[in-house]
Amino acid sequence: MVAASAPGKLILYGEHAVVFGEPALSVAISRRTRVEARPGRRTEVNGHPLEEGRYPYVAETLRTTNHNEPLTLTTQSDIPMASGMGSSAAVTVGLLACLQGAPGPLQKEEIARTGFEVEHAVQGRASPIDTTTATHGGGILLLKEREENFLWSIEKGETRWNLHGSPLPEMKFVVGSTGIEASTGPLVAQVRRRVEAQAVARKAVERIGEIALEGVEALRRGDLERGGDLMLENHRLLNTLGVGHVALDKLVAASMPFSFGAKLTGAGGGGSMIALTNDPVGVTQALRSAGGSAFAVSTVPTGVQLEREP
Secondary structure, three states: OEEEEEEEEEEEEOOOHHHHOOOEEEEEEEEEEEEEEEEOOOOEEOOEEOOOOOOHHHHHHHHHOOOOOOEEEEEEEOOOOOOOOOHHHHHHHHHHHHHHOOOOOOOHHHHHHHHHHHHHHHHOOOOOHHHHHHHHOOEEEEEOOOOOOEEEEEEEOOEEEEEEEOOOOOOEEEEEEOOOOOOHHHHHHHHHHHHHHOHHHHHHHHHHHHHHHHHHHHHHOOOHHHHHHHHHHHHHHHHHOOOOOHHHHHHHHHHHHHOOEEEEEOOOOOOEEEEEOOOHHHHHHHHHHOOOEEEEEEEOOOOOEEEEOO
16 A cells, blocks of 8 residues: 655646746645555545546546556545645645655656646646646746756647746735635636637736746745735736636635735636735634635645655
């Protein structure tokens, strides 16, 4: 038996624009998914057979890695599904670590690359920032060019992403959930159509990329007020791209008296928002009063890790 765990993530700046090669910044957070794998008579996940349409990320991971031996898989997670917190990346990366599971250090670049291929296959279009964050941990800065703290490059079609570690101070966030689930794939496709058809959408994508670069510099120097202002601008631009929701706007507004800034996180269309704050209790209470559920998280340096080796 082998087990591994991987963290969830928050994208602070750049979601959707990152699919088009624009810069983005994400952080690993203090919620994780644990995957346990052991030989079995047939492949099962949490006691259920791996059938067509069930557990698509698990099924695609096994297909991509050509793993044909039956496995009994168990997953435990405190990352909410369809919340923009990287639940699919965490389970994919955790399973890949289990399958790699050899003595010695994990081959993290291989895990991040394969994890991206899995997400791209399931979602139809994706960026590698989620799986790299779940794999490496800490802050991850995705750039067009290769710069300091470079980790690896990943390509798909005509797009190349250069992924970098990004040292950041520890930060506190409150995640607010609308309770509205939205699938990533259709939202990504919707943004693609807008960008192809509308100049205003193309300009929004470019500005989101600029915000990511400005935001990482602000956070590195500890300027949380500027970092929060940029989060709000990023949120408004995502609304321009059509992935906002009135429930998200309500939670963002409710958080502002207690936070530096806030924005939707993940694909949008409902899902979750995040608030950068030094008063997580105040933000949590405000979000709950506004009709959302909420919990606090902090940034963490640890990515995927084996918990028990064969």
